[in-house]
Amino acid sequence: MTSSTTPVLRVDNVWKLFGEHPVLRGISLEVAAHEVVVLIGASGSGKSTLLKTINLLEPVNDGQIFLGDEDITDPQVKPDAVRAQVGVVFQHYNLFPHMSVLANVALALRQVHGQDKATAEARGLELLTRIGLGDKAGEYPDRLSGGQQQRVAIARAIASDPRLLLLDEITSALDPQLVGEVLDLVRELKKSGSTILMATHEMGFARRVADRVVFLKDGVIVEAGTPEQIFENPQNPATREFLARVLNPLG
Numbered sequence: 001m002t003s004s005t006t007p008v009l010r011v012d013n014v015w016k017l018f019g020e021h022p023v024l025r026g027i028s029l030e031v032a033a034h035e036v037v038v039l040i041g042a043s044g045s046g047k048s049t050l051l052k053t054i055n056l057l058e059p060v061n062d063g064q065i066f067l068g069d070e071d072i073t074d075p076q077v078k079p080d081a082v083r084a085q086v087g088v089v090f091q092h093y094n095l096f097p098h099m100s101v102l103a104n105v106a107l108a109l110r111q112v113h114g115q116d117k118a119t120a121e122a123r124g125l126e127l128l129t130r131i132g133l134g135d136k137a138g139e140y141p142d143r144l145s146g147g148q149q150q151r152v153a154i155a156r157a158i159a160s161d162p163r164l165l166l167l168d169e170i171t172s173a174l175d176p177q178l179v180g181e182v183l184d185l186v187r188e189l190k191k192s193g194s195t196i197l198m199a200t201h202e203m204g205f206a207r208r209v210a211d212r213v214v215f216l217k218d219g220v221i222v223e224a225g226t227p228e229q230i231f232e233n234p235q236n237p238a239t240r241e242f243l244a245r246v247l248n249p250l251g
């Protein structure tokens with residue numbers, strides 16, 4: 001049985017290789033209920049791959065991943081049953097271009113959760129209104145700005161109240177002036193109690209939204225701590241070097 005102290009997510013000594021190349025090397029990580037954990041690290045350090053293993057888009061070579069009490073790396077587990085409990089948003093919003101914004105948000109509720117059209121669309125409209133895009137429900141995605149499309153993708157991911165939300169570089173493809181509106185939405189999700197694991201290159205955002213920051217280098221967790229610990233008092237030389245580089249790219 002899942003007790004109140006069971007983490008929502010527990011990654012236990014996960015290894016992932018592409019061919020001979022180990023991309024995740026013994027990753028262990030927990031995300032507690034209502035916690036926001038932010039993965040930082042250089043390009044290629046394994047952030048996206050880790051998120052993909054949790055969503056069962058990439059099989060692990062070794063180790064286990066638990067969602068609550070369930071070992072989702074057990075071959076008996078059905079990926080669709082896991083994905084129904086885990087909302088995901090990627091860098092590119094992946095909205096269906098031929099469907100209205102509302103239909104995009106309602107789709108998962110209909111397909112994955114078997115809701116009828118009217119129920120799914122009512123929930124979709126409620127969410128779009130909550131994120132300030134109720135008036136765009138009937139539009140096609142290409143009529144929206146990148147930031148608005150990404151907010152719709154987030155609305156779609158949270159439509160079914162997932163236990164865990166995975167956000168993979170959700171602002172990387174956006175013009176800088178559109179980043180803020182997406183980040184504000186994530187802060188709101190945090191306030192409303194969502195459990196989130198996200199990868200980002202936005203250090204300012206990691207600092208503002210994270211309960212815990214995890215620094216990955218070459219597939220290893222080098223250091224983890226509160227934003228204050230990581231950004232103001234990093235202990236590991238590799239963390240210090242990474243932060244110096246990304247915070248002062250010209251310095």
Ligand SMILES: Nc1ncnc2c1ncn2[C@@H]1O[C@H](COP(=O)(O)OP(=O)(O)OP(=O)(O)O)[C@@H](O)[C@H]1O
Nearest residue numbers: 018023041042043044045046047048049050169199
């Ligand atoms: N499908 C794949 N086949 C082979 N190698 C892969 C595959 N996906 C990722 N890799 C390699 O795994 C390593 C980690 O990639 P990953 O995308 O997880 O890093 P990342 O930290 O998310 O980087 P970024 O910040 O650029 O998104 C990289 O060396 C990448 O080239």
